[in-house]
Amino acid sequence: MPELPEVETVARQLATSIIGERVEKLEFLDSKLVGDGVLLAARTISSVQRLGKQVVLFFSGSPLFVSVHLRMTGRLIWEPKKLGKPFAASEPRYVFEKAATEKSLRAIFHCTHGCLKFYDTRRFGTIELSTSLEKLTPRGLEPLSDACTWEALWQLLNRSHQPLKQWLLRQDRLVGIGNIYASEILFAAKLHPQTPAGGLSKREVQCLHREMQRILQEAIDNCGTTFSDFQDTSGSLGSYQNFLQVYGREGERCTRCRRGLIQRLTQGGRSTFYCERCQKMPRS
DNA sequence: CTCGGAGCCTGTCTGC
DNA sequence: TGCAGACAGGCTCCGA
Numbered sequence: 001m002p003e004l005p006e007v008e009t010v011a012r013q014l015a016t017s018i019i020g021e022r023v024e025k026l027e028f029l030d031s032k033l034v035g036d037g038v039l040l041a042a043r044t045i046s047s048v049q050r051l052g053k054q055v056v057l058f059f060s061g062s063p064l065f066v067s068v069h070l071r072m073t074g075r076l077i078w079e080p081k082k083l084g085k086p087f088a089a090s091e092p093r094y095v096f097e098k099a100a101t102e103k104s105l106r107a108i109f110h111c112t113h114g115c116l117k118f119y120d121t122r123r124f125g126t127i128e129l130s131t132s133l134e135k136l137t138p139r140g141l142e143p144l145s146d147a148c149t150w151e152a153l154w155q156l157l158n159r160s161h162q163p164l165k166q167w168l169l170r171q172d173r174l175v176g177i178g179n180i181y182a183s184e185i186l187f188a189a190k191l192h193p194q195t196p197a198g199g200l201s202k203r204e205v206q207c208l209h210r211e212m213q214r215i216l217q218e219a220i221d222n223c224g225t226t227f228s229d230f231q232d233t234s235g236s237l238g239s240y241q242n243f244l245q246v247y248g249r250e251g252e253r254c255t256r257c258r259r260g261l262i263q264r265l266t267q268g269g270r271s272t273f274y275c276e277r278c279q280k281m282p283r284s
Numbered sequence: 285c286t287c288g289g290a291g292c293c294t295g296t297c298t299g300c
Numbered sequence: 301t302g303c304a305g306a307c308a309g310g311c312t313c314c315g316a
């Protein structure tokens with residue numbers, strides 16, 4: 001369930017390992033993944049960056065970009081040749097359990113000094129090759145960019161009748177926010193998830209904007225969120241799960257007001273968590 | 285144009 | 301113990 005902070009973490013840590021690596025070939029092991037891997041032959045990785053929820057590899061020479069979308073269960077793991085002991089790109093101390101995960105190996109970037117392996121249990125992830133960075137760049141606003149002022153957010157929210165929680169998940173408006181952080185941001189901003197997105201006051205938008213940036217930044221500082229009950233706790237080993245106030249806490253008492261209980265509701269087929277007491281629906 | 289729902293996919297958990 | 305069904309969820313597609 002990588003969202004912006006998890007993808008940012010993966011991109012940053014991957015950058016420390018693979019910049020300067022020369023790709024020999026890109027091998028696809030899943031019929032769902034297609035592309036001309038030969039294009040990458042003898043190209044050198046010059047940069048790794050996050051664009052929305054995608055990890056994008058930049059190459060030196062004529063324009064060529066590889067975008068990896070991790071979706072739900074995708075993981076990128078750098079396995080150096082010499083060390084013999086592979087490790088997660090996002091966590092050097094990670095003990096890799098080969099037998100358990102080899103089945104989900106979907107693609108391999110063969111490089112001079114090792115392999116960058118793409119694992120994806122549920123096969124939702126994608127790898128895309130493009131000569132145009134513009135094509136790969138998501139349309140939505142980057143929530144931590146200079147362009148994302150509260151006024152810009154207000155403009156985007158304007159006129160939408162969609163419930164706020166579902167609006168936050170729309171990548172064509174705002175990129176990077178997923179199910180976990182949407183609940184956390186709304187809790188922090190004391191906004192009910194079913195509040196119509198376009199109906200917020202100026203003050204509420206300012207608060208939403210401030211809390212969104214604070215939570216995403218704090219999550220990045222903690223290397224994202226990892227759930228211990230997740231199939232195997234590999235990939236990014238962040239610690240932000242220790243800071244989650246509402247997500248996955250149905251029935252628990254609110255840590256803020258200490259009186260309300262955390263409720264769960266389904267919006268657009270996905271779980272939303274909120275405090276029944278301090279996230280009131282606005283009077284319409 | 286906006287919005288909601290189905291479908292994609294597989295491992296885990298729950299109930300019978 | 302074994303099986304069926306529900307569930308997790310980012311994103312695209314389709315229909316209203």
